[in-house]
Amino acid sequence: MRINDLIIKETPDYVIVNKPAGVLTIPDRHDNQLSSVQGLLKKHFGNIFTVHRLDKDTSGVILFAKNEVAHKYYSQAFEGRNVQKFYLGLVNGQLVPATGTIQEAIAEHPITKGKMVTAKKGKASHTDYEVLDAFGLYSLxxxxIHTGRTHQIRVHMKHVGHPIAVDEMYGTATPVLLSAIKKGYKLGKHDVEERPLLSRLALHSFQLHFTDQQGEAQVAEAPLAKDIQAVVTQLRKNSSGYIPKLVL
Known part of the structure; x- marks a missing residue:
């Protein structure tokens, strides 16, 4: 993994990266620097400051500061909810209504460490959603997100009964298979078993909208990750009754 291949935009104050799925934002407790985006950036740039995070299996746009002044500015922008954060995800089933707002407080799970739940005494959490494509089996x-709670989208989607696809913690770990999408699917002659189209959390950080330190409006975008896009392409080809709404 080469850091230059991941950089979307770099300025003297910040660097924006398209984080691959399966890579940590910051080092874990084993302190393996080069297994995280932050570690790779530190090796490349020297000083680097974490402003916000993405879950390990979530891909897409993430911003790091390159100096202390920028770190303070962008941290305050995120904390003050002055950054608009947009994600794309595949959820199980069909969301009704097709647009909506979820405002359910989120707290730590009382028993399972690292897991979150909706709870009246939790922290206020606000997610808006819009269905872009409905395929029956899945929806894009x-x-x-107007707040930045741990696992917010995942918890809110579980709450409404449509968890993110391939979410072992809040839904099911079952991978997305072409045989579940395509009628008459047959294994290739040399294949012993079917290879999944997608075997990780189907969630992608799509866009960040923010104002930089010079007062200029900025939009950072990472196209939908290839593995999720592969599933969407097959769903568009093979879902009966599908009506195109948006082509990414």
Whole structure:
């Protein structure tokens, strides 16, 4: 993994990266620097400051500061909810209504460490969603999160009964298979078993909208990750009754 291949935009104050799925934002407790985006950036740039995070299996746009002044500015922008954060995800089933707002407080799970739940005494959490494509088996959804709670989209989707696809913690770990999408699917002559189209959390950080330190409006975007896009392409080809709404 070469850091230059991941950089979307770099300025003297910040660097924006398209984080691959399966890579940590910051090093874990084993302190393996080069297994995280932050570690790779530190090796490349020297000083680097974490402003916000993405879950390990979530791909897409993430911003890091390159100096202390920028770190303070962008941290305050995120904390003050002055950054608009948009995600794309595949959810199980068909969301009704096709647009909506979820405002359910989120707290730590009382028993399972690292897991979150909706709870009246939790922290206020706000997610807007819009279904871009409905396929029956799955839906492609655009999310805007107005708060930054741990696992927010995942918890809110579980709450409404449509968890993110391949979410072992809040839904099911079952991978997305072409045989579940395409009628008459047959294994290739040399294949012993079917290879999944997608075997990780189907969630992608799509866009960040923010104002930089010079007062200029900025939009950072990472196209839908190839593995999720592969599933969407097959769903568009093979879902009966599908009506195109948006081509990414």
């Amino acid at each position: 959804v655009k999310f805007q």
